[in-house]
Amino acid sequence: MKRFCVVMVMLMTIAAVGCGNNKVADSGAASSTLSEPEAVEASTLGVPAVKDGILRPGEDCAEVVFDWDPVEGADGYEVSEENKYYSEKEYREPETVEISDNSYVTGAQDYFDFRIRVRAFKGNGAERVYGEWSSFATGSAYEKQIVSVGGPYGEMSVVVPEGWTAEISAVDDGKLTYGLYGLILKPKSADAGQIELFCSDSFGVCGTGLSQEEITLAGYTAHAGTYDDHEHWDFITFGDERPQIVAQSIDCDSWISHMWEEADTILDTLKFDTSKTEGGIGQYISDSEVEAIGLMMSVSNVTTSGLTVHFRQYEDKNTGELIYGEDYTLEKLEGEKWEAVPMIIDNGVFTDIGYNIPKNGEAEIETNWEWLYGNLEPGTYKITKTVLDSGASSEGDNLNRYTMSAQFLIAG
Numbered sequence: 384m385k386r387f388c389v390v391m392v393m394l395m396t397i398a399a400v401g402c403g404n405n406k407v408a409d410s411g412a413a414s415s416t417l418s419e420p421e422a423v424e425a426s427t428l429g430v431p432a433v434k435d436g437i438l439r440p441g442e443d444c445a446e447v448v449f450d451w452d453p454v455e456g457a458d459g460y461e462v463s464e465e466n467k468y469y470s471e472k473e474y475r476e477p478e479t480v481e482i483s484d485n486s487y488v489t490g491a492q493d494y495f496d497f498r499i500r501v502r503a504f505k506g507n508g509a510e511r512v513y514g515e516w517s518s519f520a521t522g523s524a525y526e527k528q529i530v531s532v533g534g535p536y537g538e539m540s541v542v543v544p545e546g547w548t549a550e551i552s553a554v555d556d557g558k559l560t561y562g563l564y565g566l567i568l569k570p571k572s573a574d575a576g577q578i579e580l581f582c583s584d585s586f587g588v589c590g591t592g593l594s595q596e597e598i599t600l601a602g603y604t605a606h607a608g609t610y611d612d613h614e615h616w617d618f619i620t621f622g623d624e625r626p627q628i629v630a631q632s633i634d635c636d637s638w639i640s641h642m643w644e645e646a647d648t649i650l651d652t653l654k655f656d657t658s659k660t661e662g663g664i665g666q667y668i669s670d671s672e673v674e675a676i677g678l679m680m681s682v683s684n685v686t687t688s689g690l691t692v693h694f695r696q697y698e699d700k701n702t703g704e705l706i707y708g709e710d711y712t713l714e715k716l717e718g719e720k721w722e723a724v725p726m727i728i729d730n731g732v733f734t735d736i737g738y739n740i741p742k743n744g745e746a747e748i749e750t751n752w753e754w755l756y757g758n759l760e761p762g763t764y765k766i767t768k769t770v771l772d773s774g775a776s777s778e779g780d781n782l783n784r785y786t787m788s789a790q791f792l793i794a795g
Contacts, residue, residue: 428503428514429454431485436497436522446490447497447522454514457503459483461513469494469525469544470641470648491524494544498522534564535664535794536582536626537657541649546571552581554664555683560633561586563626563664568649570642576635578646580653584626584666588618601653603628615643619650628655660794663690668765670788676702676772678740680787687758687793689751692768694740703774705740709733709748713756716763724764727757740770761795 431454436447454460461481465474466489474496481504489497498521503514530549531540543549550567552558559565562581569577592611597604603621610617615635621628630650635642663685671680677698684691694707710733713724731754740746750766752759767788774783 428457428505428512430515431460431501431503431517433499433501433517433520435520436489436499438523438526441490444490444492445524446488447524448486448488449499449501449520449522450486451501451517453485454503456505457514458505458507460485460487460501460503462487462499462501463516464489464497464499466491466495466497469496469523470644472648472651474498489522489524493524494546495524496521497524530566532564532566533659533661534582535660535662535792536563536584537655538659538661539565539580539582539628540654540656541566541568541580542652543568543649544645547645547649552579554662554685561631562629565628568646570638570645573635573638573642576638577633578630578635578650579633580628580630580650582626582655583629586620586627586629600647601651603653621653621655628653663687663791663793665690666763666790666792668788668790670765670786671790673770673785673787676700676705676770676785678705678770678785678787680768680789682766682789682791685791685793687760688753689749690766690791691747691749692766692789693745693747694770695745696740696743699743701774702742702772704772705742706737706771706773707740707746707748707768708735708737709750711750711766711768713752713759714765714767715759716765721765724756724759726755728755731755737771759793761793763790763792765790 431451433449433451436449439446439448459481460483461479463477463479465477467474487499487501489499498519500516500519502516505512525545528543528549529540530543530551531538532551532553534554541549548569548571550558552565552567554564558567559579559581562579562583565579565581567577567579588608590610593608595606595608598607598619599605600619601621605619605621607616608618608620609615615632615638617632619630665682665685667681672678677696677700679695679697681693681695682690683693694705696705714721715724738746738748765788767786770785770787772783772785
């Protein structure tokens with residue numbers, strides 16, 4: 384049962400009372416609204432600078448304390464409070480009270496959010512004069528956990544309430560079903576299912592039974608997609624730029640309605656700060672694939688001093704044994720032109736050894752270039768390697784040599 388209560392320091396005659404007295408028993412109960420008296424003349428009273436509320440334990444509820452510096456010449460203050468249950472999108476009608484002190488306390492026994500504004504007054508009755516309303520100050524009767532994950536395209540964060548968990552998935556850690564890095568969100572009361580909120584540079588949807596609806600969420604123009612007339616969304620894309628943030632529901636069929644409402648509330652707190660970038664990441668380009676031998680090249684674990692190169696033969700093209708070595712070259716994208724990364728030593732030499740790529744299989748090699756190129760500066764790079772097909776025709780060396788490249792980004 385959702386319950387909230389109101390406490391005021393140095394109370395004057397008011398209709399609301401503190402924690403433990405006259406508590407509203409249901410969050411849906413209507414709050415009484417007092418009409419605002421009109422100022423009788425222009426006021427020279429200052430505007431209170433109200434600080435955001437501070438959470439503290441109360442006698443029988445969680446209290447939120449707002450305060451401000453006294454306004455010179457004021458006899459008291461009028462406080463307009465609005466509240467909402469945390470999963471609700473809109474605040475309820477304001478309730479207005481008068482107090483004499485420069486501090487206001489409210490509270491609740493459940494997950495309630497509050498916002499208040501304050502104005503000073505001087506005098507009584509027909510002689511009363513009011514100052515201007517302050518800006519809104521906000522507070523909550525529960526601990527809000529801001530969970531963030533950083534990556535090469537920006538930092539993603541959401542506000543997670545006590546009833547949910549958020550697991551961080553970094554680049555290349557393999558926790559996400561889709562996406563490059565992000566957060567895995569779960570209600571603690573759910574037996575199964577999760578929301579994966581991730582950054583993607585290539586998310587796309589297709590297929591029959593797909594419907595999409597344009598919505599506004601977290602300040603973005605977003606698109607909620609649903610397959611086969613599901614009751615709730617299967618994915619939400621935020622904005623149209625690449626990379627973009629995507630939320631995807633995974634095995635959430637057993638969720639009840641309030642879990643979906645809470646999920647939407649969490650997603651509505653999303654922030655993606657592209658000024659905060661870190662780490663490195665691989666990026667697909669057409670040069671990463673050679674269809675003639677059914678081979679794909681990619682990179683992971685990108686740092687300023689090295690990475691891991693991966694090969695995967697996705698289709699048997701009747702090739703012979705595919706072989707690669709330790710040698711490679713690095714180039715950096717300067718404007719629209721690729722330029723060779725300068726070496727820090729003269730006559731650098733690689734060990735002449737060959738490694739096999741299993742037929743229809745995968746292979747990888749750790750590559751450290753600190754000895755040859757030093758630590759790379761932020762930017763877009765590509766690493767190029769040569770793969771030999773030992774079963775190709777011998778009608779010329781170029782028939783069995785394939786040059787492949789993988790692009791990667793180092794943030795900074």
